[in-house]
Amino acid sequence: MDCELILQIFTGGFSGDTVSYEAVEKKLLSVLPDLPVRKVIMGWAPDVIRSHRSVYEKTAAFLAKRNIEFFLWFPVFSETGVARDQSPLVDLYGRRLENSRDQAGEDFAFCCPNDPRNIENIFDIFEREFSSIPFTGIFLDKIRYPSFAQGHGQRGVFSCFCPRCQAKYERENFDPRQLQKALSRPVSSPFGITAYRGSGVYTFEDPAVSEFFSLKAAFIFQSMQQICQYFREKGFKIGFDVFAPFLSPFVGQDLASLSRLCDFMKPMMYRITQAPAGLPFELEALLAETDGEYAIKKQIFYELLGLDPHKNMFDLAFTVKETSGFISSSACPVYPGVEINRKKNMAEVYPDYIEETLRAYTAAGINNFVLSWDLLSAPEENLDRICELVGNRGTIG
Numbered sequence: 203m204d205c206e207l208i209l210q211i212f213t214g215g216f217s218g219d220t221v222s223y224e225a226v227e228k229k230l231l232s233v234l235p236d237l238p239v240r241k242v243i244m245g246w247a248p249d250v251i252r253s254h255r256s257v258y259e260k261t262a263a264f265l266a267k268r269n270i271e272f273f274l275w276f277p278v279f280s281e282t283g284v285a286r287d288q289s290p291l292v293d294l295y296g297r298r299l300e301n302s303r304d305q306a307g308e309d310f311a312f313c314c315p316n317d318p319r320n321i322e323n324i325f326d327i328f329e330r331e332f333s334s335i336p337f338t339g340i341f342l343d344k345i346r347y348p349s350f351a352q353g354h355g356q357r358g359v360f361s362c363f364c365p366r367c368q369a370k371y372e373r374e375n376f377d378p379r380q381l382q383k384a385l386s387r388p389v390s391s392p393f394g395i396t397a398y399r400g401s402g403v404y405t406f407e408d409p410a411v412s413e414f415f416s417l418k419a420a421f422i423f424q425s426m427q428q429i430c431q432y433f434r435e436k437g438f439k440i441g442f443d444v445f446a447p448f449l450s451p452f453v454g455q456d457l458a459s460l461s462r463l464c465d466f467m468k469p470m471m472y473r474i475t476q477a478p479a480g481l482p483f484e485l486e487a488l489l490a491e492t493d494g495e496y497a498i499k500k501q502i503f504y505e506l507l508g509l510d511p512h513k514n515m516f517d518l519a520f521t522v523k524e525t526s527g528f529i530s531s532s533a534c535p536v537y538p539g540v541e542i543n544r545k546k547n548m549a550e551v552y553p554d555y556i557e558e559t560l561r562a563y564t565a566a567g568i569n570n571f572v573l574s575w576d577l578l579s580a581p582e583e584n585l586d587r588i589c590e591l592v593g594n595r596g597t598i599g
């Protein structure tokens with residue numbers, strides 16, 4: 203079977219220190235001879251020492267020699283506020299969302315995806331910090347609104363209602379007061395969900411709720427069309443970092459539509475990560491922000507999704523099923539993101555977790571992965587296990 207891997211390296215946020223080229227090269231040299239790697243994603247700390255060739259330039263040269271594509275990892279509707287002022291999101295009741303900073307070494311303040319100034323801001327930061335580096339492509343992250351896990355409760359998910367967004371709803375004949383009414387009504391399941399049809403498609407009791415989520419996804423898609431056009435004109439290939447299908451509607455991601463804009467997608471299928479995008483973390487946040495008694499709403503939502511409530515770790519069979527469904531509905535190749543880094547209390551990743559995960563995927567015919575989300579913090583034993591499994595003499599893949 204053909205197996206293809208993408209490596210991901212986190213160099214730090216926009217305001218953070220970057221990493222040394224030596225550290226990157228050492229780590230790449232330790233795995234590249236053994237693994238079928240075709241792409242490396244790296245970002246997004248700007249280089250501080252401008253008089254020297256940067257970590258990105260040197261990595262680009264290193265990868266070009268080996269015929270490996272090099273993607274700049276770049277956040278779109280979050281993070282950019284660190285580098286520039288951004289217009290913030292406004293909730294359903296007209297209140298601005300305060301920033302929630304620094305989760306997982308990243309800044310999770312989101313901005314309004316409909317404000318052209320925020321889109322210009324993305325291009326400005328790219329031009330200023332990265333345009334001189336010979337990347338093959340760009341890997342766009344945070345192409346979304348806040349999730350339940352961003353500390354705003356429901357307010358972040360039921361946004362944005364700034365004057366510009368209000369005008370957009372009006373053009374679409376959507377009345378936010380209908381959404382307010384829907385959210386204040388007692389419902390029999392989280393947000394009045396009546397069914398989960400897979401591939402991120404839910405049905406809701408109240409049409410105002412489903413209409414709202416469809417509009418959010420349409421707005422993100424429109425802004426992404428514009429952003430992708432800009433990078434396509436530079437001759438870039440494009441990858442997207444996206445939420446798992448069952449979480450995607452709540453953050454404004456219609457995965458099937460988005461798949462038409464890019465060359466590959468990586469759903470973050472992080473079963474162990476207790477940080478944003480991590481499946482257990484996001485699911486718990488969703489349940490916490492729903493009205494009603496925890497045990498009851500958990501039982502209802504798990505049943506809707508078909509999730510096993512008795513698993514110690516996030517349900518692997520469900521994760522594989524979600525990924526398979528996504529692959530069938532996607533217009534571009536899909537590489538599920540599997541954690542390989544170990545971060546204390548946040549992503550306690552050990553070799554057995556990686557093996558169990560990769561084996562379950564390959565048994566379902568899924569052989570392409572993004573080893574996420576930071577190669578530099580992946581312990582040797584984790585990398586050794588991956589080489590044993592999918593390396594030159596590997597038993598799977």
Ligand SMILES: [Zn+2]
Nearest residue numbers: 314362364367
């Ligand atoms: Zn807005």
